[in-house]
Amino acid sequence: MTAVFTEKEKKESYATKKKMWILWFVTLGVYLAILATMITLNVVDIVSSRDRRFQMPFMIGSILLSVLYWSGTLFFFSIKFRLTSKYCKMFTEMKRGLKDRTSGKFVGIDPEIVEKEGVYFYTMVMQCAPLRRGDITQRNVLVERNHTLPPFAIGETVEIVTHANILMAYERKGFPESEIKIEDDE
Helix, strand or coil: CEECCCHHHHHHHHHHHHHHHHHHHHHHHHHHHHHHHHHHHHHHHHHHHCCCCCHHHHHHHHHHHHHHHHHHHHHHHHHHHHHHHHHHHHHHHHHHCCCEEEEEEEEEEEEEEEEECCEEEEEEEEEECCCCCCCCCEEEEEEECCCCCCCCCCCCEEEEEEECCEEEEEEEEECCHHHCCCCCCC
16 A cells, blocks of 8 residues: 555654744743833833833834734734644544545546645545445545645556545555456457
């Protein structure tokens, strides 16, 4: 079986998530240190010289700093961190969750990108045996968009391992015997 996601890729995604957390906590520390310094300087200046000339510039500076920091944090967590976190969550669920092994004929690939739980995928269409009588035989298997699409030929039999309809591994079985045409040399 050919695995779609390598162990190296999984470790790198978890390491990226950890680096993002560290980066955010470092910037939070710098932000809080700057605010504490501004407040301390303002209080010391007021107590020692009875002068409030820096009160307004410090207030405006702290407001601008807060708006910039929290806007950046909102952008960071709503886009970059969210996507990385959902990707790592997908790996965790794959490790713990149920896996489905089946085989079927490859029909084609729908290049339209779909989202499932915060991760983007292409759709691989397969013709599989129905689970029960009268059930749908077409199965849409999700392939993560940053991975190369498997090099299957239309009509080729493929055995796949999925979790929540996400392709984890595949193995090419070739074409069914009934579809192989042998030419006679006469």
